[in-house]
């Protein structure tokens with residue numbers, strides 16, 4: 001298998017879906033000759049110029065038009081340049097895309113993908129750095145995924161495009177330039193299936209998106225401390241794969257949940273709740289711990305910015321604390 | 327020219343400050359001293375300065391992601407601005423905001439904005455407050471050609487018109503929104519043409535002519551202050567550099583850029599000041615040198631300033647009682 005960058009794997013998935021289904025197209029700002037703010041569609045123009053619908057700065061209507069096109073049989077992919085800008089489109093995401101199927105008694109469906117970069121670490125400050133997947137996972141009718149690896153981004157993207165429901169697809173910016181194995185050609189990573197990214201017997205770390213990568217790095221370092229860490233990548237927040245999580249917790253008896261969103265009301269609280277409501281509760285031999293972003297807007301200053309979300313050293317420290325090491 | 331020499335030279339100095347501040351910003355970014363991103367205002371100086379020259383110190387502005395020029399023109403402190411870009415505790419936003427979020431309430435600057443069109447409803451609300459309180463202040467709202475295609479633009483201009491608010495919507499049409507050329511992404515030829523749909527005056531000005539900008543804005547501000555309602559002004563100009571830090575500008579030609587650079591607003595104004603005998607070359611040169619010194623001092627101040635403390639990460643999330 002070839003090693004590819006996350007951004008390359010994603011671009012490959014987009015192009016393959018363009019080729020596979022004439023109803024697939026993409027809408028967004030600066031996605032043509034400019035190649036998108038992060039370069040995801042770089043080089044697709046002019047070959048795919050009929051597939052790349054460039055829009056004015058009109059997030060509400062970009063998403064709204066995506067909903068409309070989806071209702072009548074297209075499979076639109078909407079790129080929102082930074083996921084923070086989805087806030088301008090919340091009406092069409094939350095009140096329209098998420099509910100049209102239900103409200104019409106199953107007559108309508110909205111096969112729409114909204115893909116968008118999220119997260120801090122680039123010095124772009126409070127309005128360009130949020131991780132907000134939990135906010136969307138709260139809404140029935142939406143599916144929410146956040147792939148962490150090049151393999152998963154390609155497979156999950158294809159699953160998202162082929163899904164008959166609105167899927168919010170989050171790409172952490174710092175992942176774009178990470179590498180991993182990616183098979184050639186078509187494959188699917190199912191939405192709603194977590195993945196054991198590293199097997200271990202002493203503790204389960206449950207992570208998503210960028211925190212998977214940080215947890216894996218922490219796990220390697222913790223090996224030296226004699227702690228054998230299992231890392232579960234939720235991959236999909238909605239639906240959430242409770243079974244994979246519960247099975248791991250039954251095995252290890254200890255849990256640390258690591259999320260990049262700020263902690264209060266974050267998705268980690270939902271994961272925690274699913275664990276304590278399950279059979280795994282009886283197997284816990286230590287209170288479930290959570291690490292999340294601080295409850296602050298993302299600051300500009302790089303030291304503050306770094307301190308606002310969990311880093312590798314924070315994960316190591318949290319695991320050690322569970323094992324009574326300082 | 328009916329403006330005093332003092333005012334004209336103030337305009338010249340502000341434009342030079344903006345130009346030099348931006349060139350310094352670019353230099354510092356290239357030296358890895360600026361984190362994150364920034365949007366340079368080089369080439370558009372006449373717009374901010376002409377507009378702010380028509381305002382009182384107590385009037386309000388809202389700004390954009392490309393906000394350094396507006397901020398300087400409204401009177402912010404170069405030292406604190408530079409400190410903000412370097413993420414320092416002494417910056418206008420104590421290092422929390424950075425380039426895209428500079429605000430300076432002491433000069434009536436309600437904030438740059440990371441969200442395109444974010445400032446348009448906010449300006450509308452500030453003007454509504456002035457109307458409710460009868461404080462005679464005017465709000466000037468800076469925004470780009472790209473922002474004019476948002477829903478917020480439509481909603482705000484309609485509200486300002488039905489309520490006859492003391493606000494001036496000042497569109498800097500620099501021909502592009504990132505890579506999107508205005509003529510392909512805007513259905514009307516001129517953004518000012520849209521004023522007709524809000525039943526307010528729409529005015530087009532040469533945004534590279536500081537005096538023309540001043541005149542148009544002054545008229546709009548006077549009307550607003552008298553309670554005669556909002557105006558939409560469109561200043562045609564051009565950004566010389568890329569949209570933000572790393573933009574190879576594949577969507578436009580170098581020839582087009584050169585054409586616009588010939589209309590350098592600072593050079594044009596300097597020539598006018600000289601040809602009309604308002605100032606001598608020595609006087610202008612002295613201003614240039616003064617500004618260079620100010621920029622250097624601002625830089626030194628910023629470099630020597632302390633960073634915010636990580637312990638203070640959660641400070642300013644909420645307003646504390648009595649603050």
Ligand SMILES: Cc1ncc(C[n+]2csc(CCOP(=O)(O)OP(=O)(O)O)c2C)c(N)n1
Pocket residue numbers: 029057059081085088365391392440441442469470471472473474500502503504569
């Ligand atoms: C709601 C929103 N959408 C997209 C962006 C990304 N973005 C930042 S500036 C910009 C172009 C803005 O163009 P314009 O309003 O003409 O201002 P200019 O940059 O030309 O000064 C875009 C698309 C954003 N910051 N906010």
Ligand SMILES: [Mg+2]
Pocket residue numbers: 470471472498499500501502503504
């Ligand atoms: Mg523009």
